[in-house]
Amino acid sequence: MEAIFALAVGIMAGAGIYLILRPRTFQVIIGLSLLAYAVNLFIFAMGRLRHGAPPVIDPRLGSDPALYTDPLPQALVLTAIVIGFATTALFLVVLLASRGLNGTDHVDGREPEDE
């Protein structure tokens, strides 16, 4: 399981990195999304993978930390997801404005000369 998880993170990160190096704004926004998934999973992995452990405290079992999943990375990732959404929205609007203003969707705001 761990290997699959690691591969998943790696592939999404690779796809994300490739896309953020591309010249079109839409590619970059999709790349950032993919990279965000990868990074969120990576942070989540800091709590190690536990299948079937209860995430919410069961008063009958008591609050022994060993029984439950690690809540800390989850709280961090939850924050990251929401902030990621906000930055995606902001970036989308900036890229739309740039496209409207410059007439191109190239990340530099103008078409390169050499292509």
Next chain:
Amino acid sequence: MALLLIVLLPFIGSLCAAFLPTNARNAEAWLAGIVALTVTLLTAAQYPQLVAEGVLRLTIPWSATLGIDFQLRMDGFAWLFAMLIALIGTLVVIYARYYMSPADPVPRFFSFFLAFMGTMMGVVLSGNLLQMAMFWELTSLASFMLIAYWHHRSDARTGARMALTVTGAGGLAMLGGVLLIGHIVGSYDLDAVLAAAETIKAHAWYPAIVGLIAVGALSKSAQFPFHFWLPHAMAAPTPVSAYLHSATMVKAGVFLLARLWPVLAGSDLWFWLIGGAGLCTLLIGGYLALFQSDLKGVLAYSTISHLGLITLLLGMNSELALVAAVFHMVNHATFKASLFMAAGIVDHETGTRDINRLSGLYRAMPITATLAMVAAAAMAGVPLLNGFLSKEMFFAETVFLERPDWQRLLLPVAATLAGMLSVAYSLRFVHRVFFGAPAGDLPHQPHEPTRWMLLPSALLVAVCLLVGILPAQTVGPYLRTATDALLGANAPLYSLAVWHGLNLPLYMSLVALFGGIMLYLPCIGRRSERIPLLERIDGKNAFNGLLTVVNDYSARAVGWLTSPRLQAQMLMIVLVVIGGALLPFVDGPLRLGERLPAEIDPAFALLWAVGATCAVAAAWQAKLHRLAALILAGGAGLATSLTFVWFSAPDLALTQLAVEVVTAVLILLGLRWLPRRDKRFSAGKPESARSRLRRLRDLIIASAGGAGIAALTYAILTRPPVDGIAPFFVEQSLPQGGGLNVVNVILVDFRGFDTFGEITVVAIVALTVFALLRRFRPAPESVALPAQQLEQDHPESRPDPEAALPAGYLMLPAVLVRLLLPMAMLVSLFFLLRGHNAPGGGFVGGLVFATAIILQYIVGGTLWVESRLRIHPLYWIAVGLLCAAAAGIVAGLAGEPFLASQAWHASLPLLGEIHLSTVLLFDLGVYLLVVGATVLMLVAIAHQSLRSQPRKTSTEGGH
């Protein structure tokens, strides 16, 4: 407490002064004068206690873990300086009241003036070296503002900039030295540093410390080779020159050298560095002063020269020389401030400061002339004046220096030469301005100024005389306290007397006096502005040249290191990150842990087979098939969400899912405004080899990055979990947070302040999106309706705001979606309320509700929805923020820290037991804000289609 007032009062006064009206000259002067006088009296009142206790301290704890407190410390030496600052400050305020013209904006002047007084007090009273460095830089800033007071003049701006650059850079060097000292001693506390003198002297960093501190002190005190800024600082109003650039600020450098003298002095390095700089400055300053045509220029160079004398004394590694240095600091402040005032009076009454134009003013202004003559005599070292005493001590020190022979011979000769120069330029100052035939072509008819303008100068001259005649009875005890504070038990015996008998120093004084007169004789008729020998050497040119070179190279470095192209920047970032991630593996390869991996579940493998394919395909399609790429990326997101479910993170899965939906809608709304596919693609043109190569390069980098992250993830997953802070949250979630869902408790309670910041960011982003879109102009080719919409654009399917249901194929979805709205609302509230004890919470709830609203827009159309349902997202955002803040403030009212959770239990007649918590209020705030922000962003983008459409019907309203 009094110590704190001494430092704070000037700052308070400065703030008050800044807000007085521009023409309130008298009010300003009264305010500044009262503040300065109060500070003087307060300082003076400390003296008895100071003598009794030795050192007065005041510590306000600040950052205990860093070992930095706000510390004030007043010993005899600091007291002497504080007294100097306060007293001369008071006199200069009186003088400035009459000097400044009614047209000048005085609030700015007095405000910065008082601020400077406060910062200077901060420097001398700091009990902590870092704090001293901070005040030190503040004095540079205040000086900058005051030099540039007449900022319409270019010389003022240039001079201010030069002074700030030189002293500011010196301050940084000094900070470096202070940090080194702090590192060696383990504390920045001045007492600790003074106690660790031997450790510092023996340390390998000692040379670096001396070098850095020397650069700071020498640049501040305008010592060679940094002396050139001071003459250019003379563009400041004369009261500023009198106060900052002769009496106080330029003394900060020598103050620091004296302050740290017990710690740093005593080595050969100190002797050559400090003493050498002092000697060079003493001679060069004196020589240049002889050839200045500007009155203030003469005084500036003589200030440089006298500061050189003090520096030289400090560099001589002898306790007696230190005493002489401290004594000369006081003496120089009195006679030089008074001379500056005289120069200012001359300037004020005649309209010029040019020595070549001024002449014979004695007849028109005898009192000014007399005062200036006495002060100049003090500067020249004429007996029965204070300058004579310290100069005599200086001569004595040069004679009795314990150094090899040639140095013992050289120093007295140089000292005598400097004395001659000093006599010569003092004589020139007095003779040129006040004697000779009365000048005829002056801008104003000269006459005596008002008495109040003369008073400060007269008082200072009186001090010169008193100290000069009765040193032991006047300045003696204070000087003793000051030097005792510096040297402690090592303080040497000395006698402050006018007459020490016929000895070598006295002969040197006589030689200097007559030699100076002889030196002046050839200069009497000299009108030239050229300076013999040193004409070519100009610090200003060197400084400007250096600045140009530095600017040049910085521009080149910036051009070489950065690129205006985003792709190049991204590439750099990615490469640096990959490189940084590789750094730990210099020592050894990546180690895997012993934790046994779980057995592979085929379903999970399949999930990620799909998820990874989606991600790669999205990367492949993002250029030309945007919609496909968006769907594929959504697929990867879904796989992520399911992974969260798999590994027991239901909160994350819910949030991810909801965000996924909203993001997809958002980007879909944006797709329309993007340009059509690449033309070359449709034309079937092949790519250039270069762009193919670039793609290959990026592919390799991306693979490397992805492989690296995968390896790191795997390595971490195979290691056993670390005992971090997580157990605390699990254990304390119920007792302290009162919730079972630990993730939610962390978000809204333990780390509530973080979440508060986060929702604020979301609100700001939403407002920014809204604002950006208000000015949005689409590209012309995107304005026309898209083909899909045109196909459907026949009368039946056009949205009709009046109809209850849309006609055509959207009728069924419309019915369903409308039913969905109340349901979604209920579900979202359910999520919100159960969030504390079960998966859910404000974020998810808010997103669910926002999604339901967006569905109305998608199916019903903007016009239809907005003709029935007015949502005011801005209010939602505001109320949400207020709720969250209120939850925090309630805790404050209960005397707990901000956002600490508060709970009430009450029983109500009908409802039974009620449990209310501020946490719920906080989560409600999050909920409202998320709904508002999401809806605001989505609706703002959705409205763009309406705005850009040609208006067809009158019912359409713009946004």
